[in-house]
Amino acid sequence: MPSFSERTMMIWSLCLIISLSNRILVIASSSRHLCRPYQKDALLEFKNEFHYNVMAGKTESWRNNTDCCSWKGISCDPKTGNVVELDLQDSFLNGPLRSNSSLFRLQHLQTLDLGLNNLTGILPASISNLKYLRNLTLYNCNLFGKIPSSLGNLSYLTDLDLSVNDFNGELPGSVGYLNRLTELRLVSANLSGKIPLALLNLSELTWIDLRSNKFEGMLPSNMSSLSKLIYFEISGNSFSGSVPPSLFMIPTLVDLDLGRNDFTGPLEIGDISSPSKLRVLYLGENNFNGPVPRSLSKLASLVSLDLSFWNTRRGNVDFTIFLHLKSLKLLHLSNMNTKTMVDLSLLSHLMSLGDLDLSGINLKINPTLNLPSPIKFLALSSCSIAEFPKFIQSQTRLIYLDISANQIEGQVPEWLWKLPVLWYVNISQNSFNGFKGSEDVIQKSAKVMLDISSNTFQNPFPLLPVSLMYFSCSDNRFPGEISREICKLVYLDTLVLSNNNFNGSIPRCFEYFNTTLSVLNLRNNSISGVFPAESICVYLRSLDVGHNKISGELPKSLINCTRLEFLNVEDNMFNDKFPFWLRLLPNLQILVLRSNHFHGKIFSSGASLIFPKLRIFDISRNLFTGVLPSDYFAGWSAMSSDVGIVDSTPDRILGRGSGFYHRSVALTNKGLNMELVGSGFKIYKSIDVSGNRIEGDIPTSIGLLKELIVLNMSNNVFTGGIPPSLASLTNLQSLDLSQNRLSGEIPPELGKLTFLARMNFSYNMLEGPIPQGTQIQSQNSSSFGENPGLCGFPLEETCGGNEEEATKKEEDEEKEEKDQVISWISAAIGYVPGEEGYGYLYEPGAWDGMVTSKL
Known part of the structure; x- marks a missing residue:
């Protein structure tokens, strides 16, 4: 038997051998490159398929002399060295995903994430070459076209996310072959049609999110075949018909959102025998009618319930149903169309309630009412409330309060300003006339958004919390000059003072807002003087000073507002030449100079007037x-195509309650005055140059603006013929060329414009037959009056003469004009805006969920 010293020596020798072996293995493994050479080459080729405007993101670390398995965004199988994961989310990839991309040589990929890149183009069918893919994420990639049916060949796929793209058409039925799929996300993907029935074959699905698309039709009756479904969200579509009771029979279902669709009829939940796991149920903003089902009380696990806009047909609602839902944290019952008056104390038993919306329901509020204090969001708009609810004073966690459109009079109580976390207050459309509270209490209040519009406020102008970012006091009775109190609001993002009686000049103290102000609305007051150049904020996105008495020149300092999208100075006394420098504002979409004293030419021989994003042009x-x-119109891209323009100035600043800021502009369409508000800005495209002294021919390049809805060139001195290129404006609804000096015939092609509901050619020197066409023939004779040479219906004069010769002349003129238009299209396509004057879009006050940066 070895001695102790010999055993010790043997142990140390063994340790040394093991240590040396491990070191040799480490050295060997570090010198072996896992990455297979042909896969490295494919990755480097893939990187070079894109150009990078800012930086290369994750691909910046990719070098030919390093192991590709060590590159950012790459994961390899440690046994085989095959690339199995490629995660290039938000990596500044700029360019289309090619059908022959080297990406598709990475045959062993299991995870592919290219989300948040600019892959503008179609999703190629060759994506199916990656046959072992399990996770595919192409979120927010600017993809368009149809989703390829070859996607159904990815039989190993478990997670698919194609959200926030601009696809068209339907979801291909081939998705029904993805029998391993567990999560399907297609939010805001612009898809339409019905849900493929084959989707019900995917028994492994746990998550379906189809929000904000254009899906329609009825839900399949056998929804319970999706027996593992946990999350089902389809809000913001056009689904219709009744909701299948089988949906509530799915035992695993936790989150169900059917809101903002067209579902109808009474709701049938069915016989729920086992305890339901459902925690979220959104049914609001549909067309449900009839009684609120009592079976809702069986959904004892509910945390969030939305039944807003339920049509009870002025029937009664048993509000005790909701008392069984002890776990409720969110309850939205707004605009239920019931005659029942609700005693608010009924809800005092819901101890966890944090978000309550009862807008549009008649309420009884006892002065001694005491609701549980966890309430954070409270909307009681249009509830016929006559006194400021005192129970709010004890809601120390309240963040959001909307008591607009009631009948409350007098002053806002001082205790409101002392609520510690309350930042949004909407008291609009009442009869308030002032604030109670000392300067110290009000100005130190933490309020961020305050809407006091449509009340009876007048002098003195109220003290305001200095922390305000959004303030609207439109539609009150404020007289005199704009209060210097405004100058203390150094964080202000949105200021709306429209529709009051303010006079005097614009305060020069607005210069203090130069780091924050993005929306300024002084519309419809009596403000005079010149617009102070120093008051212009470089972050301005929307400026409306219409309907005042402002004079002088349009301040050229606006050229620094590269984010400006909306500019309206209508109905003032501006006396200036056309501001050609506005063409340097890269985001300008709406320009209204109507009813001022602007003069001179609107064309400069030294520079093309190109407005690539302009949608409304009214001078x-x-x-x-x-x-x-x-x-003249060759570079006006937004009016030439239906490509969507991102509008970062929100038409609705806030996403809850009624505290919205709406931009608006008055227009003339079909001979009628109208006001364009809200989402109309996204689709409306209009040119109005009427009431000037512009002469010469109507530019034939007008035919390039295929998305125009309104064209008004009346009351000028245009001469020559009506360009046949107007027939290219297939979306045109209103055309006014009256009171000019136009000659020749009305082009017969205009008779084919099926949307053209209103036209006016009167008071010109036109001649020949009025073209035949349903729309033209439906016009009143006054639309063609005072043209001595015109004949044919609806005029009384009949036509004669050599029609064959006239037709040949029209064809020759049309051919010549088409040749011209083709050359302008080429010029417009070749136009690329320079980088000078462009900058990143800063969005002050972009509150997630409440202050949106996109229209």
Whole structure:
């Protein structure tokens, strides 16, 4: 038997051998490159398929002399060295995903994430070459076209996310072959049609999110075949019919959102025998009618319930149903169309309630009411409330309060300003006339958004919390000059003072807002003087000073507002030449100079007037003169195509309650005055140059603006013929060329414009037959009056003469004009805006979920 010293020596020798062996293995493994050479080459080729405007993101670390398995975004199988994961989310990839991309040579990929890149183009069918894919994420990649049916060949796929893209058409039925799929996300993907029945074959699905698309039709009756479904969200579509009771029979279902669709009829939940796991049920903003089902009380696990806009047909609602839902944290019952008056004390038993919306329901509020204090969001708009609810004073966790559109009079109580975390207050559409509270209490209050519009406020102008970011006092009775109190709001993002009796000049103290102000609305007051150049904020996105008495020149300092999208100075006394420098504002979408004293030419021989994003151009009722060149409209891209323009100035600043800021502009359409508000800005495209002294031919390049809805060139001195290129404006609804000096015939092609509901050619020197066409023939004779040479219905004069010769002349003129338009299209396609004056879009006050940065 070895001695102790010999055993010790043997142990140390063994340890040394093991240590040396491990070191040798480590050295060997570090010198072996896992990455297979042909896969490295494919990755480097894939990187070079894109160009990078800012930086290369994760691909910046990719070098030919290093192991590709060590590159950012790459994971390899340690046994085989095959690339199995490629995660290039938000890596500044810029360019289409090619059908022959080297990406598809990575045959062993199991995870592919290219989300948040600019892959503008179609999703190629060759994506199915990656046959071992399990996770595919192409979220927010600017993809368009149809989703390829070859996607159904990815039989190993478990997670698919194609959300926030611009696809068209339906979801291909081939998705029904993805029998391993567990999660399907297609949020805001612009898809339409019905849900493929084959989707019900995917028994492994746990998550379906189809929010904000254009899906329609009825849900399949046998939804319970998705027996493992946990999350089902289809809000913001056009689904219709009744909700199948089988949906509530899925034993695993936890989250069900059917809101903002067109579902109808009474709701049948069915016989729920086992305890339901359902925690979230959103049914609001549909067309449900009839009584609220009592079976809702069986959903004892509910945490969030939304039944807003339920039509009870003015029937009664048994609100005791909700008392069985002891776990409720969110309850939205707004606009239920019930005659029942609700005693708010009924809900005092819901001890966890944190979000309550009873807007549109008649409420009884006892002065001694005491609701549980966890309430954070409270909306009681249009509830026939006559006194400021005193129970709010004890809601120390309250963040959001909307008591708009009630009948409350007098002053806002001082205790409201002392609520410690309350940041949003909407008391609009009441009869408040002032604030109670000392300067110290009010100005130190932590309020961020305050809407006091449509009340009876007048002098003195109220003290305001200095922390305000959003303030609206429109539609009150404020007289005199704009209060200097405004100057203390150094964090202000949105200021709306419209529809009051303010006079005097614009305060120069607005310069203090130069780091924050993005929306300024002084519309419809009696403000005079010149617009102070120093008051212009470089972050301005929306400026509306219409319907005042402002004079002088349009401040050229606006050129620094590269984020400006909306500019309206209508109905003032501006006396200036056309501001050609506005073309340097890369985001300008709406320009209204109507009814001022602007003068001179609207064309400069030294620079093309190119407005790539302009959708509304109104310079009517001014003193503009001169001749427009034939290619004048060649660079107005947004009116030439239906490509969506991102609008970062929200039409609705806030996403809850009624505290919204709406931009608006008055327009003339079909001979009627109208006001364009809200989402109409996204689709409305209009040109109005009427009421000036512009002369010469109508530019034939007008035919390029295929998305125009309204065109008004009346009351000018245009001469020559009506360009046949107008027939290209297939979306045109209103055309007014009256009171000019136009000659020749009305192009017969205009008779084919099926949307053209209103037209006016009167008071010109037109001749020949009025074209045949349903829309033209439906016009009143006054639309063609005072043209001595015109004949045919609806005029009384009959036509004669050599029609064959007239037709040949029209064809020759049309051919010549088409040749011109083709050359302008080429010029417009070749136009690329320079980088000078462009900058990143800063969005002050972009509150997640409440202050949106996109229209």
